Amino acid sequence: MGPLLFLIFVNDLPFLLKKFSIKMFADDTTISHSEKDLETVLANFQLSFNILKDWCFYNKVDINWSKTFCMIFTKRNIIAPETIHLCGIEIKVVKEISLLGFMIDHNLNFSKQACSITLAVNKSY
Numbered sequence: 670m671g672p673l674l675f676l677i678f679v680n681d682l683p684f685l686l687k688k689f690s691i692k693m694f695a696d697d698t699t700i701s702h703s704e705k706d707l708e709t710v711l712a713n714f715q716l717s718f719n720i721l722k723d724w725c726f727y728n729k730v731d732i733n734w735s736k737t738f739c740m741i742f743t744k745r746n747i748i749a750p751e752t753i754h755l756c757g758i759e760i761k762v763v764k765e766i767s768l769l770g771f772m773i774d775h776n777l778n779f780s781k782q783a784c785s786i787t788l789a790v791n792k793s794y
Contacts, residue, residue, distance in 0.1 A: 689713075
């Protein structure tokens with residue numbers, strides 16, 4: 670019953686952050702947004718982040734910032750910052766991450782995922 674109540678509790682989060690694509694699975698939430706330039710994306714995250722922080726405060730929900738990461742996908746050759754700062758909170762910018770057991774990298778190159786699957790298959794033989 671606990672997981673169901675949690676899902677009902679956080680179910681309004683996508684309505685709160687309307688500019689963003691929000692994917693929720695159990696207690697994992699992925700927020701994404703697309704714009705032509707990085708500065709606009711970060712500005713939109715900054716504005717919406719204030720809304721998210723207020724929602725967390727009023728609903729007594731804590732975000733585990735040590736498990737919160739940012740990944741920047743782009744076709745342009747830009748130098749991504751190592752961290753971004755939203756409302757005084759430092760969020761690490763990563764080049765790859767495991768999302769629900771699936772390895773994703775900032776170039777959308779799935780070679781690391783393919784290697785991981787190959788190793789798992791070879792171990793079973």
